[in-house]
Amino acid sequence: MRRFAIVGHRAMSSGKLPLNDLASGAGRMDVMIRALMAAMMTSHGLRRDTEIILHFLGGPGPSRRMKIVGSEVRGIHAEERSVAGQIAKVLREPTPPIGVWTKRADGIYDSGGDIGETILEWNGSHIVALDANAPRLWAENAALPSNSKPTSSVSMEGQKVVISGIDIGFILSDDQELNLTSSVKMVRRSLGQQWLQGHMAIAVCHFLLDEGVNLHL
Numbered sequence: 001m002r003r004f005a006i007v008g009h010r011a012m013s014s015g016k017l018p019l020n021d022l023a024s025g026a027g028r029m030d031v032m033i034r035a036l037m038a039a040m041m042t043s044h045g046l047r048r049d050t051e052i053i054l055h056f057l058g059g060p061g062p063s064r065r066m067k068i069v070g071s072e073v074r075g076i077h078a079e080e081r082s083v084a085g086q087i088a089k090v091l092r093e094p095t096p097p098i099g100v101w102t103k104r105a106d107g108i109y110d111s112g113g114d115i116g117e118t119i120l121e122w123n124g125s126h127i128v129a130l131d132a133n134a135p136r137l138w139a140e141n142a143a144l145p146s147n148s149k150p151t152s153s154v155s156m157e158g159q160k161v162v163i164s165g166i167d168i169g170f171i172l173s174d175d176q177e178l179n180l181t182s183s184v185k186m187v188r189r190s191l192g193q194q195w196l197q198g199h200m201a202i203a204v205c206h207f208l209l210d211e212g213v214n215l216h217l
Contacts, residue, residue, distance in 0.1 A: 001166075006036075007114075008032050032174075039206075056091070126166070131178075135216060
């Protein structure tokens, strides 16, 4: 399973989402939408081995999380306004209690809480906080293989989706610094000395996992 968590420090957590002002009025919701699209979508479909949790910390009201599960989701399209519409439906609902995931649509879940709760839920996965000042994500002797060797795969057992391979979660922030404290084991890793935009960083992570590059975990 490939997991991504993106933290929106100013992203609104409830109310009517201003679809015509996602960058400012909605607290950089445009960053969250691009991250969701990069995590979940390929050129012609969805990544069934991936989930992303968006963290809305900007209020009004308590912090909120929205989880999209690739093996279950329907009705997500590669168009920002369409994705914004899905988020808007969730934000109109009351925020559920922390730790309780409420299903809002196929593959779309809603819960209270912040990145701390997500890290606890990911306990048992390799957890990587992306940080340009940290050691590189790939191993020192890593090389691109001649043929792709994906580190995760999806198969069907009857009507059930089975995801095999690596279980790894990446944590990213918006344009604000990410302060993490947790008892759960995690590492900080870099994709290079330049700070990339979130959706670009997600694309690089997918590329490394798609190709089977050895990672420094």
